[in-house]
Amino acid sequence: AQSVTQLGSHVSVSEGALVLLRCNYSSSVPPYLFWYVQYPNQGLQLLLKYTTGATLVKGINGFEAEFKKSETSFHLTKPSAHMSDAAEYFCAVSVGGQNFVFGPGTRLSVLP
Amino acid sequence: NAGVTQTPKFQVLKTGQSMTLQCAQDMNHNSMYWYRQDPGMGLRLIYYSASEGTTDKGEVPNGYNVSRLNKREFSLRLESAAPSQTSVYFCASRSGSVLGNQPQHFGDGTRLSIL
Numbered sequence: 001a002q003s004v005t006q007l008g009s010h011v012s013v014s015e016g017a018l019v020l021l022r023c024n025y026s027s028s029v030p031p032y033l034f035w036y037v038q039y040p041n042q043g044l045q046l047l048l049k050y051t052t053g054a055t056l057v058k059g060i061n062g063f064e065a066e067f068k069k070s071e072t073s074f075h076l077t078k079p080s081a082h083m084s085d086a087a088e089y090f091c092a093v094s095v096g097g098q099n100f101v102f103g104p105g106t107r108l109s110v111l112p
Numbered sequence: 113n114a115g116v117t118q119t120p121k122f123q124v125l126k127t128g129q130s131m132t133l134q135c136a137q138d139m140n141h142n143s144m145y146w147y148r149q150d151p152g153m154g155l156r157l158i159y160y161s162a163s164e165g166t167t168d169k170g171e172v173p174n175g176y177n178v179s180r181l182n183k184r185e186f187s188l189r190l191e192s193a194a195p196s197q198t199s200v201y202f203c204a205s206r207s208g209s210v211l212g213n214q215p216q217h218f219g220d221g222t223r224l225s226i227l
Contacts, residue, residue, distance in 0.1 A: 009152065032213045043116070043202055043218035044155075051213040090154060094212035100145075104154040 002027040002093050004103035012109040019078040021106050023065075023091030026072060033074040034092040035065055038105075044090060050074060061085070086110045114138050118203050118219035125193045125226050133188040133222050135203030143206045144186035145170075145216065146178060148199040155202065161186055193226045200224070 007022040025031055032051050036044040048059025055067040061084075065076045074091060091103040119134045137144065142163045147155040147170075157170030161180040175197060177189045186205075190197060200223050204216040 034215055036218075041220075043220045044204075044216075045218070046215045049213075049215055096212040099212065100157070100216065102155040104152060 002031060002095055002099070002101050004091050004093050004101050006089075006091055006103040006106045008106055009104065010107045010109065012111060013081045014111050015083055016080050019063075019076070019081045019085065019108065021076040021089050021091075021108065023074045023076065023103060024072055025074065025091075025093045027093060027095055029095050030069075032094045032096075033065075033067060034094070035059065035063070035074070035076050036090045036092065036102075037061075038088045038090065040087075047076070047089075081108075081110045083110050083112065116203055116205055116217055116219035118201075118222050120222060121220065122223045123225070125190075125224065127193060127195060127226060129193050131190050131193060131224075133190075133201055133203075133224075134185070135187065135219060136185045137203075137205040137217070138184065139205060139207075139217065140183070141205035141207050141217070142183070144180065145204040145206070146176075146186070146188045147202045147204065148172065148197075149202060149221070150199050158188065158201075195226045198224060198226045 003026045034049045035047040038044045048057045050057045050067045058064045063078045088105045088107045090105045094100045116137045145160040146158040159178040161167045164183045200221045203219045206216045207214045
């Protein structure tokens, strides 16, 4: 069975600093990987996804993630944090069918 | 451009009361899901429906029932609410590719408190 871990339940960065949110997965078969963002009192919105092809994936709002099979990782980055990036971020993995597994989430705070 | 619509947005129940949470999607998706979100635990799957006419249990189905009324609608019922069911409930839908490479689309959630 697949699983997802997100290192750090809460990450704080200064405005303009690099954002790095970590996601590691375990899966016995090649996975499909997703990052979602959740703003307060809202549902989850898709930021980006990796299915096949290029391992560096670009998403909305300047975020990108790189699939590294050897490290079983799919870390999310943004070069320069903005106050509006403050939210909770979820990594998810799917290996086919209806089986989606979400990580526990990382809350990002952006300090002025 | 509604996407996934959940009703109600907020609800307070007393222990033992029953309630149905409604979900409808307008994207012609085959698959629909119900999750609950609790602090520090991410999203946990309650039930899902891979296609109209089918439903299956997820990780935490106890205390819940579902109905896939048609392709658009998927409801979640609490027959006898318990305080442990206090949570935020999310409905999601997906185009339903068997490959699993299509993302889920989420509603804005129902915030449910059981007293």
